[in-house]
Amino acid sequence: MGAECNCNCQADSSKKIDELLSQYRGNPNGLIVVLAAIQQDNGYLPKDLMIRVAEELNVPLTDVYGVATFYTAFTLRPRGRNSINLCLGTACYVKGAPEVHDAIEKELKIKAGDTTEDRRFTFDVVRCLGACGIAPVMTVNGEVHPRMTAEKVSEVLSKYE
Amino acid sequence: MSITYQDLEEIRSKAKEKLAARLGKDPADEFKYHVLVCGGTGCHSSGCQAVADTMEKALNDEGLANSTKLIQTGCMGACQLGPVVMVYPGAYHYCNVQPEDIADIVNDHLKNDKFVERLCYRNGKGELQATMPEMDFFKKQHKIALRNCGLVDPVSLDEYVGMDGFAALSKALKEMKPQQVIDEVKNSGLRGRGGAGFPTGVKWQFMADQEADQKYVICNGDEGDPGAFMDNAVLTGDPYSVIEAMTLCGYATGASKGYAYIRLEYPLAIQNFKKALEVCREKGLLGEKILDSDFSFDIEIREGAGAFVCGEETALMASTEGKRGEPRPRPPFPAVSGLFGKPSNINNVETWANICPIVLKGADWYSGIGVGKSKGTKVFALAGMIANSGLVEVPMGTKLRDVVEEIGGGIPDGKKFKAAQTGGPSGGCIPAEHFDTSLDYENLASLGSIVGSGGLIITDEDTCMVDLAKFYLGFTQDESCGKCTPCRIGTKRMLEILNRISKGLGRDGDIELLEELAYMIKQSALCGLGQTSPNPILSTLKYYRDEYEAHIKDKTCPAGVCKIRGAKKATS
Numbered sequence: 001m002g003a004e005c006n007c008n009c010q011a012d013s014s015k016k017i018d019e020l021l022s023q024y025r026g027n028p029n030g031l032i033v034v035l036a037a038i039q040q041d042n043g044y045l046p047k048d049l050m051i052r053v054a055e056e057l058n059v060p061l062t063d064v065y066g067v068a069t070f071y072t073a074f075t076l077r078p079r080g081r082n083s084i085n086l087c088l089g090t091a092c093y094v095k096g097a098p099e100v101h102d103a104i105e106k107e108l109k110i111k112a113g114d115t116t117e118d119r120r121f122t123f124d125v126v127r128c129l130g131a132c133g134i135a136p137v138m139t140v141n142g143e144v145h146p147r148m149t150a151e152k153v154s155e156v157l158s159k160y161e
Numbered sequence: 162m163s164i165t166y167q168d169l170e171e172i173r174s175k176a177k178e179k180l181a182a183r184l185g186k187d188p189a190d191e192f193k194y195h196v197l198v199c200g201g202t203g204c205h206s207s208g209c210q211a212v213a214d215t216m217e218k219a220l221n222d223e224g225l226a227n228s229t230k231l232i233q234t235g236c237m238g239a240c241q242l243g244p245v246v247m248v249y250p251g252a253y254h255y256c257n258v259q260p261e262d263i264a265d266i267v268n269d270h271l272k273n274d275k276f277v278e279r280l281c282y283r284n285g286k287g288e289l290q291a292t293m294p295e296m297d298f299f300k301k302q303h304k305i306a307l308r309n310c311g312l313v314d315p316v317s318l319d320e321y322v323g324m325d326g327f328a329a330l331s332k333a334l335k336e337m338k339p340q341q342v343i344d345e346v347k348n349s350g351l352r353g354r355g356g357a358g359f360p361t362g363v364k365w366q367f368m369a370d371q372e373a374d375q376k377y378v379i380c381n382g383d384e385g386d387p388g389a390f391m392d393n394a395v396l397t398g399d400p401y402s403v404i405e406a407m408t409l410c411g412y413a414t415g416a417s418k419g420y421a422y423i424r425l426e427y428p429l430a431i432q433n434f435k436k437a438l439e440v441c442r443e444k445g446l447l448g449e450k451i452l453d454s455d456f457s458f459d460i461e462i463r464e465g466a467g468a469f470v471c472g473e474e475t476a477l478m479a480s481t482e483g484k485r486g487e488p489r490p491r492p493p494f495p496a497v498s499g500l501f502g503k504p505s506n507i508n509n510v511e512t513w514a515n516i517c518p519i520v521l522k523g524a525d526w527y528s529g530i531g532v533g534k535s536k537g538t539k540v541f542a543l544a545g546m547i548a549n550s551g552l553v554e555v556p557m558g559t560k561l562r563d564v565v566e567e568i569g570g571g572i573p574d575g576k577k578f579k580a581a582q583t584g585g586p587s588g589g590c591i592p593a594e595h596f597d598t599s600l601d602y603e604n605l606a607s608l609g610s611i612v613g614s615g616g617l618i619i620t621d622e623d624t625c626m627v628d629l630a631k632f633y634l635g636f637t638q639d640e641s642c643g644k645c646t647p648c649r650i651g652t653k654r655m656l657e658i659l660n661r662i663s664k665g666l667g668r669d670g671d672i673e674l675l676e677e678l679a680y681m682i683k684q685s686a687l688c689g690l691g692q693t694s695p696n697p698i699l700s701t702l703k704y705y706r707d708e709y710e711a712h713i714k715d716k717t718c719p720a721g722v723c724k725i726r727g728a729k730k731a732t733s
Contacts (some may be wrong), residue, residue, distance in 0.1 A: 029483045029501075031483035031484070033463075033483070067483070071465075071466035071467050072466070072467035072468065073425050088387075088632075089387030089388055090387045090545065090585065090616065091387075091388050091544035093632050094620060095546075127385070127387045127636060127639075127640075128385070128390070129206075130203075130384075130390035130393040131202050131240070131390075132203070132240065132542060133203040133240025133241045133243060134243070135544065144205075144207075146206055
């Protein structure tokens with residue numbers, strides 16, 4: 001999951017999040033729903049907003065942090081402009097996804113789970129996208145690249161700035 | 162505006178006419194052709210949207226829009242052949258359709274009544290199998306859970322009703338007592354399709370027997386086993402069947418509120434399910450006094466946030482409450498104290514998809530399918546080294562060989578079948594010597610594997626079983642929630658041992674150490690994730706111990722997969 005963001009960026013909450021916060025005021029059951037909305041809006045969970053969520057939903061901040069670090073959908077750091085997800089589900093695995101994985105790491109000079117320094121790419125590994133028929137599968141910003149090979153990595157990634 | 166029984170029957174008779182062309186009858190509506198474009202995840206990923214858009218434009222340009230009905234459906238099953246386009250009447254199944262192929266379908270088929278042979282399926286022997294009923298992939302299938310997937314517009318209530326949708330609910334509300342509904346499910350012999358195989362009706366009875374001011378019905382749509390995607394297909398392709406089944410369960414067990422927990426990685430499923438919920442509320446099929454009866458029920462959707470362990474029922478409920486998805490010890494069982502501390506009944510998506518046909522056609526019909534204590538059908542997600550991967554629904558007791566060779570079309574490139582891995586990271590493998598085994602709960606358990614959620618990964622001679630075990634352990638280790646020690650540390654230790662074995666650094670005694678750890682974790686882990694995590698190791702050790710020994714003693718990987726420094730490729 002990695003360390004939290006240290007860049008002191010100020011993230012404003014949107015109207016949607018304000019509404020959700022008032023809908024779940026004092027109700028800890030809404031924690032994941034609210035965090036998911038914040039993640040979607042900002043691409044990560046800014047510290048200030050997590051503190052506000054803790055106060056408004058009446059959840060200890062440690063619990064907010066606990067939930068935020070438990071689920072893979074939540075990140076504490078801003079992500080890259082382009083998000084690569086490589087499927088390492090069984091079907092993709094037996095059809096050569098590990099080689100694609102190594103090729104991406106080599107190309108971007110980062111490990112899975114990390115973001116490149118220029119924030120151009122974040123590279124994550126996912127477990128089964130449910131598209132086993134076209135394995136190995138890689139998605140970039142949700143765009144699907146079926147039947148990936150190590151050789152195709154460079155060319156596919158060059159399309160994303 | 163709440164609809165009544167009569168309204169429902171009127172919608173049904175009209176909808177049946179409109180569906181006639183797709184049900185093997187003469188078209189009874191204004192359309193000469195129905196063109197169905199598969200919008201399942203597999204086809205979506207291979208570009209079906211562009212195909213559907215091109216088709217829509219072509220129909221408009223050619224002035225065929227009034228005589229051809231264009232529908233985007235859920236998963237049709239043959240994911241390997243996607244994007245798939247089907248043309249009814251006749252159920253012509255066009256494979257790997259690209260936007261540039263649309264002109265031929267429009268000109269030849271829709272204008273001149275001649276099907277496009279080059280886009281049709283040919284089996285391994287090169288024989289043409291142009292229509293769905295002719296295709297080997299579909300011939301031996303028996304669709305119950307997937308009955309509507311790929312045949313209807315997933316979010317159209319009319320089409321669902323036309324396929325006998327909400328007939329089970331209206332039958333139950335009109336003429337059955339709650340206990341009769343439970344008895345029907347009990348007698349059908351249906352068992353949980355999520356993996357554990359617990360009798361569904363018995364579970365319902367536990368909950369019905371509880372006295373409480375509030376009970377909950379939960380749909381487990383957190384399908385996480387890598388290689389399994391049938392729940393995705395049902396939620397995306399036939400969301401109403403899950404909604405109707407959950408409502409039936411609410412009526413049978415005395416619950417008025419449902420939660421559908423769907424994993425975040427399935428955005429299409431969430432989208433279609435949400436839309437279906439809205440339509441049901443609008444028509445009064447959810448909400449107060451459903452179909453003018455005294456029964457009220459509503460469903461709320463909960464999106465998962467990416468944690469495999471949330472497929473475990475107590476973890477799923479914790480997650481629904483907004484907490485970390487960590488399991489807790491049972492008892493108390495969810496039927497006594499579940500979501501928000503209230504009695505709760507949780508079933509898997511595929512289990513839900515079987516409920517309505519059972520209530521409608523009766524327990525005897527359902528229990529007449531299958532073998533022994535494994536009744537009905539099971540959907541398998543066939544993938545890996547197989548010619549036709551996709552979703553396959555077969556009666557319990559179908560032979561593995563039939564699924565691989567006849568439905569799946571065998572192993573490509575003339576390679577040899579090595580093993581089938583069933584049940585994902587909780588399961589085990591079935592080696593070639595048991596190729597004729599029957600796929601059912603008892604039989605797979607006796608071979609050291611499980612039916613599980615229905616992942617069926619085929620491996621060929623180029624697959625290293627140590628590497629495969631390592632893959633699954635890497636998965637469970639990664640997904641272990643960390644609450645209990647045996648799972649958190651035990652899986653880590655087992656993975657370390659597998660890692661060194663696969664690098665050629667294995668030591669004498671490593672196999673025994675793996676076995677000792679495996680049995681200990683099985684006995685002591687808190688939940689199903691941990692308890693079943695050693696299965697891939699135990700089962701590969703059972704059948705492929707020699708491969709482990711080759712890695713450890715001879716420092717070679719017989720399949721040539723593991724990168725062992727200085728290793729010679731084995732000659733065997």
